[in-house]
Amino acid sequence: MKHVYLSLLILSTLFLCNCNNDNKGINETYTVDDLQKIHGNGSKTWKVEGFYKTYENDLLSEFNDCYTDDEYTFFHDTNEAQVTLGNTYCYYDNPTEQDGRLTYSFYESTGKIFINISKGESLDENFRNMLTILSLEELSETRMVFTGGEYPYYGKTLVFTSIP
16 A cells, blocks of 8 residues: 555656646746847847737637738837738728837836737728737747737737748
């Protein structure tokens, strides 16, 4: 009987150790130096690779197409990206006006970075928009992943790739 308990104890310890190794992304913190990856010490342009409704299930948002043809240029001296909208619209086939905005905030005390991204379109007197606030979960020189949740349940997610 002692051997059974000992075996269970060893197995549960191994299981817990493996689970802890899978916790990537949790408590991810960034520094001022990491901001260079976003703006390239001057300006750096990014494209949305994918806009996910639920990232963990690889389920794209119904707005994926209208985000993936836009470009976002980040600058080192401002927290607002220049948005260049593409030709795929989110709400109307041929809107009379459209607007896109992206700002980001870096909180040095917590090491967290958030984006506030919005897109809107009008057709005559009708106006529709979407505002999304997401947290940076992954950052490299060529990829940024902003999510609405924590690993592994990211939920709404924007994946950016840099444009060379």
